[in-house]
Amino acid sequence: MKKINIVSFLILSLIFTSFSSIASGSTMYSGVSNASAVFLNMSYTDIGSSFARNDIMRMTALSVIRGNGNGLYYPSNKLKREEALAMILRLMGKEKDVQLAQTSRNSNPTAGTSSNGAIDSWAQGVITVAKNTGLLSKQDQSLDFTQYATRQEVANWIAKGINLSPVYGKDAQYVYSYKDSGLFDADKLPYIEATIESSIMSGYNNGYFGPNDSITREQMAAVLSRAFNVAYTMMGYTKDMGYVERIQKDSVNGGTRYTYEIKNDSGQDVALVAENSQSANYDFAVLKNGKAGLSSLISNGDRLTYYTNGSNVIFAETANGSIKTISGTIDSIWQGSFRLVDDSGNSYVIYYNNNTQVTMNSVDASISDLKYGETAKVTVYGSTATRIDVVYTDLSGNGQVSLGDRQDSGKIVDIETDNSQVSITLDNGSTYTVNVDMPVVGTGVSISASDLKVGEYIKLYFSSINTKMPDEIFLEDDYNKPVAVIRGSIAGVSGFNPKVQLNDVEMYRQGQWNATSSYAMYSLDGASVYLDGSKIPVSDISKYKGYDAYIMLENHYGIETATLVSIQSGFNMSYVGDITYDGNIMLVTFDNENDNRQVNVNDGTIILDNGLLVPKSQLSKASQAYVSFSRGGAANFISILDANAPSGYYYAKGKIINVTADSITVGNYYYYSGNEYGDESLNNNEWVANGDETFYVGDKTYIVDNTGTSPVNVPYDEFLKQKYRAANYSSVYIVASDSNAIAVNIRPLSSTDRVSKAVLSSSSGNVLTIDNVMDWNELNNKWELNTSLDSIDATKAVIVKNNKVVSANDLKSGDNLYIIRDGALGIVITVQQ
Structure with a gap:
């Protein structure tokens, strides 16, 4: 007897050890005891020809919809309002509330009409909870709930039920694209727009939406299936995806245990377990290639989407996407996805995960080896890359390749x-x-x-x-081109291709935030999102409704896209000041030298320089900035204000004293108390008298006469007539390199001219739109932000870039400008070299 016990113990130990070896390092989920009943409920006998067959089975397995208990679903039957609300409330995770409300309600068990409209007796709890959760407006509460639901009612209730943010104003576009848009109820429009935008509902192929059409049970199943993709957490489910790498079968307790080992898309090892033995009986429902069953349908290599609740797996389905191969150029790479552009210009956003195999010229590689501009052949299952083959020219041989290889x-x-x-x-x-x-x-x-x-x-x-x-x-001038830095209050996240929704949107410009719209949406394609400096998933943005978000907008093929989102909790402060940066902490000194703050710079800080998003290292080269930060000291936005005066240029102004065959002398005839007030040149951004100065002039010197209504180019031989008093040019502004004149602007001298520096935002003709405008304050001996000047008229200005005169059209967005101006009229403009 003792030997038998020892043998039994050893057998059990071996079984336990085998099971434990699988579980080691894996997250394990066991099936549920009612899996067979779930499978039976999915196995409707009247949905074989339904277009929503898979949606019906999927939603049944996940307890969102139900049949009538006799194996029938009645897919083509029209849906009553109370039935539609019952399904939506289940999707919201409110079925328990409905059951409790139904139990506690003392009402007539037969159909009847309350003060709020007709309700069948079984649905009294449904309508009570629908009112309490805000699904039903005051107007809705008087409806006859025993009548058929309309498509616009369902769209409205779905949006409210799964917390889609309503879309207002100019951003509501989809609803007005339908030929029967005039039939939508005005109060429902913002919610219907959100439902359509999220791809949960759409119109007919003939261009109509049918707002007042009824909806069938199979149509509702399809709508709920798409809504479930957004709202599954409301029912307590967790969703994940991965590939089945191994299926282990073990004999245990007079039965069998199956362990499905999965590597999910996050790189985690997961085990889904089903067992049918004397001591346990649990499994999970599966939908594979349109066939319902239990876990035995799963095969090695299957790509599964599985839903868990706590420590239990409830349901799994194999991916429906077909396998296809796309060849093209890698255009952008983000965390978890990349964009591929084929030879026809079509672009595809493709997802990758830890299971994606990467090769380069047939040699094993990794995702980190992918680079912008590489040519790749991508094998895609659904929207996820299973294999990426990068092809490039073999760089062996004589060391030379064709340009571009x-x-x-x-x-x-x-x-x-x-x-x-x-x-x-x-x-x-x-x-x-x-x-x-x-x-x-x-x-x-x-x-x-x-x-x-x-x-x-x-x-x-x-x-x-x-x-x-x-x-x-x-x-690259079309893609990733900065558009603006904005801020606003988070209203939510919308759609399967997510967009952040903002209220009270403001745009930064020259130290000020200017209101642009009360509501706006921006694509989150490839965005990095941070909360108080810590990175969070894009999907978490909706958790922070009402928080302020600072966003870097860039142009992605004509679409204004949020590429960096910095969410801030708490009170915000902003100042302009002198800065020093040590690689982590930035010290900001304000007008009072004793008034300074320590500001933490993190990966979520938006740092703008010359209108471009730049790394933190640029701060160590800066001396002045606009800084926006939370009360706790975390910087959310920094605009570097340094714009160095162009080196190598010399600026002078004065009366023309003399002209020779190769020179011009400027100064002043007048003397006061023995002090000569000759020409003036810029020294530390201030005009300083120098006496007479001579500059050499040649055939490359640009000379323009701006004494009249329009600029007139003056050939040098014509200018020489000044020597013989045949021309009457009085005074000039000169830009020179050493003593060689690059440009001569003939015009009256101004006693109100001043020096500014700025970053070029854009140009239209001779009007330059500028940003980060700084004026030199002679009294304080420092640059100060000018928040009112946003453009310069360069019609009568000389513009110098790379030691030669150019036109306004030759300037480039982001150019650093050094400007001598009289009000908004440019006199001399030079570009930093």
């Missing part, structure tokens, strides 16, 4: 310039060197490598394998 690309994170070369560091860590005058293509204007800025996206092309000197630079 070797490429690199990314965002510029650092630029260092000396007299002849520019060192460019990309966000992938690679550093390259180019000549300062190397042309840059892609913008439509003539620029060189010296014009590149931190924060811009570039693509580099090489004709040699190992060189760090590219042969061509392409500046």
Whole structure:
């Protein structure tokens, strides 16, 4: 007897050890004891030809809808209002409340009419809870709930039930695209728009929505199935996806245990367990290729979407997506997804996970090896990449390749310039060197490598394998182009391609936040989201309704997209001041030298320089900024205000004293008390008298006469007539390099001119829209933010860039401008070299 007990103990130990080895390191979910009943409920006999067959079975398995108990669903029957509300309340996780309300209600068990309208006896609890949860408006409460529900009523109730944010004003577009939009009830429009926008409901193929049409039970199942994808957490479910890597079968307690080992998309090991033995009987319902069953339907390699509640798995379904292959160029890469553009210009957002296999020229690689601009063949199952094959030219041999076969690309994170070369560091860590005058293509204007800025996206092309000197630079001017920094109160997140919804939206401009709209939505395609400096999933944004969000908007193929979202809790403060930065903490000093604050800079801080989103390292090069931060000291937005005066230029103004064949002398004839007041030049941004000064003039010197109503170019030989008093040019503003005049602006001298610096936002003709305008304050000997000046008329200005005169059309957004102006009229404008 003792030997038998020992043998039994060893057998049980081996079984337990085997089971434990599977469980080790895995999150385990056991099936449920009522799985067979769930399977039976899914197995309707009248849905074989229904377009919503899978939706009906799926929603039944997840307890959102039910049949009549005899294996029938009646898919083509029209749905009563009380039935529709009962289904929506189940989706909201309110079925227990309905049952309690029904039990406690003392009402006539037969159908009757209350003061609020007709209700069947079984639905008294449904209507009570629908009122209490706010599904029913006061007007709705007088409806006859025994009559058929309309499509607009269902759309309205769905949106309210699963907390979709209503869409108001100009952002409501879908409802008005239908031919029968005039039939929508005005009070329901914002909620119907939200339901349509979220792809939960849509119109007919003929362009009508049918607001007052009835809805069938199969149509409702399809609607609920799509709504469930948004609201499954309301029923207490957790949803995850992954691939079945192994199925283990064990004999246990006179029966069998099946363990389905899954690697989910987060890289976690998960075990779904079903057992039929003398001591336990649990399983879970499965829907595979349109067939309902239990876990035995699952095969190795299946991609499963599974729903759990606590420690139990309730239901699993295999992915319905077909396998396809797409070839194209990787256009953008984000956490968890990337965009591929094919040869026809079609773009695809494709998701990847830890199970996605990556190869490069058939050699195993990883997701981190993917780069912008690479050519790839992607195998897609549904919308998820199962395999990514990157193809590139073999760079072996004589060290030479065709231009473009070797490429690199990314965002510029650092630029260092000396007299002849520019060192460019990309966000992938690679550093390259180019000549300062190397042309840059892609913008439509003539620029060189010296014009590149931190924060811009570039693509580099090489004709040699190992060189760090590219042969061509392409500046990406259409994608990831900054649009604005905005802030607003979070109203919610909408749609399957999520958009953040904001109330009371304001846009930053020159130290001020200007109201733009009471409500707006922006795509979250590839966005990074932070709460008080800590990164959170995009899906969590809706948890922070009413919080302030600071958002960097960029242009993604014509769509204003939120790329960096910084959510802040608590009170916000903002100041302009001098800054010092040590790599983590920034010290901000305000007008009073003793008044300073320590501000924490984090990965969620939006940092703007020259209108571009830049890394934290740029702060160490800055001396002045606009800083917005929470009471706790976490910075949400910083706009660097430094715009250095262009080096190498000399600025002078004065009366014309003398003109020779190759020079012009400026100064002043007048003397006061023995002090000469000659021409004036800029020294530390202030005009200082110098006596007479001579500048050399040649055929490349640009001379313009702005004494009349319109500018007139003056050839130098014509200008020489001044020498013989044949012309009457009185005074000039000069831009020079050393003593060589680059430009001469003939015009009256102004006693009210002043010096400003700014960043070019855009140009239209000769009108320059500028941002971060700073005026030199001679009294305080410092730059001060000008919040009122937003444009300069450059019609009568000379514009100098790269030591030559250019037109306003040659300027580029983001150029740093040094401006001598009289009010909003430009006199001299130079661009930082």
